[in-house]
Amino acid sequence: MEENKIENSKTTIRTPIIVGTTLVVGILIGATFFGGRRAGSDVSRSSTKFKEILTYINRSYVDSVDTDSLVDYSITKMLEKLDPHTYYFPPEEASIARSQLESGFDGIGIEFNVFNDTVYVVTPLAGGPSESVGIQSGDAIIKANNKSLTGKESNSTNIFANLRGKRGSEAKLEIKRRGFKDLLKFTVVRDKIPQYSIDAAYLMEDKKTAYIKINRFTETTYVEFKQHLSALQTQGMKQLMLDLRGNPGGYMDRATDIVDELVGGNDVIVYTDGKDSRNNRKTFAGKDGMFEKGSVIVLVDEGSASASEIVSGALQDYDRALIVGRRTFGKGLVQQPIQLSDGSELRLTISRYYIPSGRSIQKPYTKGHLDNYEHELEDRSKSGEYFIADSIKNNPKMRFKTKGGRVVYGGGGVTPDVFVPRDTSHITKYLLELYGKNVIREYALNYANDNRKTLEKQTFNSFLKNFEVSEPMLEKVKQLANSAEIMFNATDYNLSKAFIKLQIKASIARHIWQRNVKNGLNNEFYQIIYEQDPIVATAMKQFGKAEKLR
Known part of the structure; x- marks a missing residue:
């Protein structure tokens, strides 16, 4: 796809980083901040003014002032005038943020x-x-x-x-x-x-569907993916379910490497476009991938962002995978992490990225007015989008076509081919309080430790088929909740009961069978917890449709 065929408007084609200590970094490529003599002069004049004011405050202000905190605050407020994903980490936060994507x-x-x-x-x-x-x-x-x-x-x-x-x-x-x-x-x-970025990789009950869950795209994700995919192929996998739900993104090149393992040919996977031409590049497919033929389904939701959207969007544009779930976050801006002299870090947006059809998936925002952007996911809930497919409002001006001629849309995330609504029937205040105070995890840990010898005598498959969370066990959960000052609510409890039982069983399995696992996989937990997952259940019925894409 040639760059001059881009149809997206300038206000809708910028991309993000999801901030916080559990989230994401953009491409690690060089960039310059300002081009030309005039821009440099403007920066020098502005920085001199800032330094003057700070000097006066430090010297003459009536009270003692922490100038470091003033500078950090000033930087944060300044960046709010830019896009939603340019971000500044003070020194104490920067190392924690970096560790999330390091090996x-x-x-x-x-x-x-x-x-x-x-x-x-x-x-x-x-x-x-x-x-x-x-x-x-x-x-x-x-x-x-x-x-x-x-x-x-x-x-x-x-x-x-x-x-x-x-x-x-x-x-x-x-x-x-x-x-x-x-x-x-x-x-x-x-x-x-x-640290591992793949939570689960196993053959599902039909013994031909491989399930792989990636929680973020880190330094080791591509290596982990190849190792687990190879092992599953040895076990006889015929089709792949790739779970990117809640995956906030990470390193772009790890995402494109994974796409290249699943698609044939040598077409573009993603390309970037920024003010500085040195930040522009195209990434092509080309290697002989490990799984270019079997059917692929990708699971996504509103928590799938950035690199996750490159994978799901590129595979959709190639007609290589069926996308199942809900519309993704909508992050299409690339950040360069820049370490500053005091150990702090600037994540600066340097370009926009585009997937094979030429579309950007960045959702709209207005510079300096980011409140609406920050509440956009909440607005989706209010509009009913999480529950009704027809509530997804794609911009008709952002209409593109996949390699096979299917209509897709840019400017607001990746819209799934098969929509699955949120299941909130079990979500109650009582359940949220159990989560908030870690009651379920604490009970499961105690139960597993108290009954370890008995539980370890059986195989996981036997546990999966035969173990039941009993009423006496649930009574002890209530007692533990009471000790944590959680008021019992019978109506809430009955609505959440089946889900609580499932969580307890899955957590017990995790404590028993994961403790000696050295590759980070948590297969037993997910095999249990997804027994009642509507997106997984729907996806399992869609492989025939996915097969027809090829």
Whole structure:
């Protein structure tokens, strides 16, 4: 598709990064900020004015002032005049944000849960430093290096600050363990803890459908994908269900590499266009992919953004995959991460990206007026879009065609080929409070630890078919909820009961069978939890339609 055939208007073709400590980075390519002598002169004049004001404040303002915080605030407010995805991370947040997409971070190697203002070890990661010194599931971490992690101090910022640290450094932990009167003391030497971006990869019950769930696109995603796809092919997979729901994106090249494993030919997968021509590039297919022939279905929802939309949109444009679910987020801007001298980081939007049909999927926004953009997902809910397919309002001016001639739309995410509404029938205030205070996870952890020997005697398949969450078990969940000051509501409980049982069973399976897994997969949890998933159930019935796309 030639660049001069782009039909999108200038106000609808910019793209995003989803911010926060769990989200996404754009392409790592070089960029310059300002071109030409005049622009440089303007910047110099403006920065001089800012420096003058800051100097006067620091020297003469009536009260003491933290000038660093003023600068950070000024930068944040300045960037609000740009697009929704240019973002500034102060030094203390930048390293955490970067670690989400790197192949690992330095720490003590545990998964933890906060319950009743106490940090509990859900599981020490297999082969990690905590496991090697004997820390166990259910241990409560009371102190780390003499600093309390309980009560008001059991917040995520304090927990990460005290448990993570440079490789080789020591974390001296004081732990409360059931059955021991006194606190136990452990010295854990921090090490690199691997992070995985693929949550599940297994053959479904029909023994021919491979299910792969990618939670974000990190440094290792492509390598993980190839490893798991190869293993599933060995097991006899014939068709692929790729789950990108809730995936906020990440590295663009990892996304395009995965597309290239699924499509044939040598056409463009994605191209970028920005003010500086050095940020413009085209990425083509071309390699002999691992799975270019079998049917593919991609699951998406409103949480699928950026690199996820490149994968789903490109496969849709190629007529290579059927897209099932709900309309995606609508992020089509590329960010360059720029580390600043003090350790902070600027994520600067440097270009827009376009998928094979020539469409941009960036949803509209107005510079300097981002409130509507930030509430756009909420507006979808109010308009009924999450429940009725006809409520999706595509812009008729953003009409494009796939390689096979199907009509698709740009300017607002990827619209699925098969719509599946949200199922909110089980969502109640009581359930949300159980989640909010981690009651279900805490009960499942305790049950798994108390019954580990019995549970480990059976296979997972036996557990999957035969294990039932009993009424006495549910009564104990209610008691635990009561101790967490959650008021019981019979109506809410009955509406959520089946889902609560499913969550308990899946969480118990996770504690029993995942603890020795070294590749990050959580297959047992997802095999149970998706037994009642409407999008998965719908997708399983659509492979015949997906086959006809080829």
